[in-house]
Amino acid sequence: MYEIKFAEDVSKDLEELKAFKRKEILDRIDEELLNEPTRETRNKKILADVEPPWPFKEPLRELRVGEYRVFYDVDVAESQVSFERSGISLPTGPQRRSYESNEYQRL
Numbered sequence: 001m002y003e004i005k006f007a008e009d010v011s012k013d014l015e016e017l018k019a020f021k022r023k024e025i026l027d028r029i030d031e032e033l034l035n036e037p038t039r040e041t042r043n044k045k046i047l048a049d050v051e052p053p054w055p056f057k058e059p060l061r062e063l064r065v066g067e068y069r070v071f072y073d074v075d076v077a078e079s080q081v082s083f084e085r086s087g088i089s090l091p092t093g094p095q096r097r098s099y100e101s102n103e104y105q106r107l
Contacts, residue, residue, distance in 0.1 A: 010083045028065045037074045
């Protein structure tokens, strides 16, 4: 079993969410990452050729929970999963255009 650690920024991001969404994300972290954080699934993947603006350990990993993306590192030697950054994906299709033109606000 892996130990889960959250960076301060991730903890703040989670606190800003509604309780039901926060619980959904934390439950998914427990389900997907406590035992097999390196195994890829349709909701867990390695992001190739992506250079985020924060320090990370190769490879960059992403857990998808609905519209939310939680980025994490795995230290197999220490049996530790650490979360450095979380985020919300942009909408696709017609909503994306209006999002980029600031007509559509989304949290």
